[in-house]
Amino acid sequence: MTSAPTTMRTKKRTFVPRRTPLVLLLVFLLLLLAGIAVNEPARVLEQARSVCLPCIGIG
Amino acid sequence: MERLRLWIQALWFFLSNGYWAFPVSGTLYQGPLKVLCSPGLNCYSCPAATTFCPVGSLQQLLLGVRLSLQNGQAYVGSYVVGCMGLLGTVFGRLICGWACPFGLVQDLLHRIPSPKVPIPKGLAWGKHLVLLFLVVLLPLTVLDDFGLGLPWFCKFLCPAGTLEAGLPMLLLMPDLRPAAGILYLYKLSVLALVLLWSVASFRPFCRTLCPLGAFYGLFNRVSLIRLKFDADNCTKCGACRRICPVDIRVDRSPNSGECIRCLRCCTEACQFDALAVEIAGHVWQARPVPPEQPVR
Helix, strand or coil, X not given: CCCXXXXXXECCCCCCCCHHHHHHHHHHHHHHHHHHHCCHHHHHXXXXXXXXXXXXXXX | CHHHHHHHHHHHHHHHCCCCCHHHHCCCCCCHHHHCECCCCCXXXXXXXXXXXXXXXXXXXXXXXXHHHXXXXXXXXXXXXXXXXXXXXXXXXXXHHHCCHHHHHHHHHHCCCCCCCCCCHHHHHHHHHHHHHHHHHHHHHCCCCCCCCCCHHHHHCCHHHHHHHHHHHHHHCHHHHHHCCHHHHHHHHHHHHHHHHHHHCCXXXXXXXXXXXXXXXXXXXXXXXXXXXXXXXXXXXXXXXXHCCCCCCCCCCCXXXXXXXXXXXXXXXXXXXXXXXXXXXXXXXXXXXXXXXXXX
16 A cells, blocks of 8 residues: 655644643543552552453353 | 554554563563553453553453442542543544554455455444443443453453454463363454454454444544644545545544544545644644655
């Protein structure tokens, strides 16, 4: 698959910050921090370090 | 741009599966990096996997949520959902196009010369149903006598797990081979079907069955990185629609949840500055050079 050559440039336009992604970032950051607060990463790590037999089609 | 995308996909493939000592150690990677979330679908039971799979981990937490709450541990999946949501809010389905190991496998298979078959649009709903039922509701509600659920998606559907973990683990651990029965054969059949379908159609798993793609797709309209369509510059030539590998009407819904952000419409098709990439409010345009203006 060949691709056409491209020129890359940045157009100067008015910067308009959007509120929705910022709110979502905040919400999910809080969720992540809540998970860290209850030590969920340790549980995730424990699971990820072992073989999930059903996941590989055994058991 | 397609070549760049391929290289970045390959880079992510090896970053997500960078533990190459497994043939010697005979085990999975056990290091601290596994606390990090893989952006794409990448089975953490793969012996080379260096990060956790968000879909697999979320199911594991949900299927044991009652027991953990009874034991006073609030493992309800907020860390995993937080990671997924942050990735989705920043990148949307750009991850599917540029950083998913199983997406790379499908892309490479689709390059095999063969008759190509479009995917009916109605099948796109499948991945939302998979996310809702196999990843969330069934692991939460169908419980055994001990109060534990099953990882339905991983156990009964995920072809990435079979390819990246099922096959290598059976090669690596001969003790497991006698335990491989009907379920293993069924999962091999699912994998074979998806791989064959990938030769004929572009990204069939991502477009019809992938729960992670369904989740990231929810963010495509609002993510920090998204497409910007300028109707004033559009000549309605249809070049963007013709080049789109996932059959989106780019001029009507440039931020459709189906778009995997391959960016071919921006970099190879539109000659009129009607399409650009918006990165946190800043517009970046990569326009194909017309034949009469060669690059110097």
